[in-house]
Amino acid sequence: MSVTAAETWRPRATQQGWLSRLFDNKAFLIVMCLAPAIGLLMVFLTYPLGLGVWLAFTDTTIGQRGIYVGLENFEFLFGDPIFWNAIFFSVFYTGVATVGKFGLGLWLALLLNNHLPFKSFLRAIILLPWIVPTVLSAIAFWWIYDPQFSIISWVFIELGLRETNIDFINTAWPARWSLIAANIWRGIPFVAISLLAGLQTISPSLYEAAMLDGATAWQRFRFVTFPMLLPILAIVMTFSIIFTFTDFQLVYAITRGGPVNSTHLLATLAFQRGIPGGQLGEGAAIAVAMIPFLVFATLFSYFALARRKWQQGESND
């Protein structure tokens, strides 16, 4: 209640300059805010991907601009047993490692979700394999799997359990299992921490309600924990499958695809053919061959696992 109207303060109606009017323009703002992101994506993602796909249809080698050869690269690869072997091992590697990672990762997450002493310390430790650069841990595994100096062989021999060193990476199947073990070791933290985050979103009162409803520990997991974890499990699994299928560093650092090409993944084979081998077109074709697998894996986990009616809030009828 002011005494007189003249004393009341009023904001001055200001005339906006052209610059502030421009920045108030919605269309201008949309273009300006999106431009950097689109630019970066185009230059660093779309262009390399497009170039890679294009190279797959040419006979480019290092030092020589190729010409379009249609499906010739793919036709050659279809008759190449090493390529088929790489596909087999990529799928096998991804399949077994994913099962291992999720089995152990879920178990670890469930353990860490309990009240444990030094809980945060344990969680930090769990993350270690993941924060160490992969090449470093790969080199460590290279030593662990070394034919002469393997610490595992040493332990077994010292304990008197074996007479000779274990052959980890010098024959095909042991090498494959060794690589899978290394990949599982590296992948567990990601799975465990992500699933732990998922577990912590589940209200404790649900477990109490289930306990009163007569559920045993296994039934609480089976009917409460697991279904409620499925959506996040699907997302984590999608990522994990993509990372594992396209893995390069572990294999290249430990076995370089050997012995006798038995542990080549598609990524290592593509690199092997394209860069040291110089056959850029063929390497690109191998890389392009990964795309259908990745699309399938993504769609599968997205549609089969992630969409849940109870999360959507829409009618069920």
Place this chain on the structure above:
Amino acid sequence: MATVDIREVRKAFGSTQILHGVSVAIEDGQFVVLVGPSGCGKSTLLRMLAGLENITGGEIAIGERVVNNVPPKDRDIAMVFQNYALYPHMTVFQNMAFSMKLAGAPKDVMEREVQKAARILGLEQLLHRFPRQLSGGQRQRVAMGRAIVRNPQVFLFDEPLSNLDAKLRVQMRSEIKELHQRLKVTTVYVTHDQIEAMTMADLIVVMNHGRIEQAGAPLELYDRPANLFVAGFIGSPAMNMLEGHIADGAFHAAGGVRWPLPPGAPTSGEVIYGIRPEHLHLDPGGLPASIQVIEPTGSETQVLLRIGDASLLGAFRERISGAPGSALPVSPDISLVHLFDKKTGQRIP
């Protein structure tokens, strides 16, 4: 259905004592409300009854059986949680049938029992919905339905109405009471809302700081509060409390106002004089009071009064108007005055 006997029950988390020896005897079919401010231990006591918390000392018996070491699922109880704790990935039907599914009940029994509970609660149309497609009141009913299908000896409610809006709360309050009258199952209900306690309970247990302040029928607590805490907690608006002393057959409040004493009052001593707002009456020859604030609610008029140095609330059936500061003499209904010992806070006599 069963009696529940809580004998000298104690609870400590580490070195922190939450409950200091609480005893309540609950009769078969009784509706008992545990009420008290936050942190008084009422929810802890309920969770101990449910088996979700260990019992540090004392005994809890359901029926004849001491259940201290009986796991929750074998106690034959059902609980409604404050956040309802409905399984979000199950439909209403699956939520309600979950306990029977775990017990391996045949499909037709499950169907029959769930339909029966759904009819009682008016949930027939919602059985195929997921919890997030329901309103707060509907979720509340599903939580009760889940308890009903268990057909338990004892129902436990942990502040079930505190997530609902005011109107729905009143409605659910009478629904729960009606349900109890229909099923006649022993019920223990925890709330911090004294109105819920007053309207629903057969027996109210008022708790504070891990102790029972008073246990009794709602009107017994209202008419004869055992101490200052209960006097202040039960009744809305809350009781007016005046500090002062007794001399010459009257109560002398600060500011020199002489209040009349109830029959049987002591003849001297430092006391607290309690009078409920609704027990003050307009009386032209009464105490000199002046109006501070008038709050008409329609059915009654609440007036904040100044009497001597004290501010008191009065609730009158009459419609009152008057400028702040104008006189409105009142007198207390002396048969309804409460006196409390100033030191101990206990009721006199």
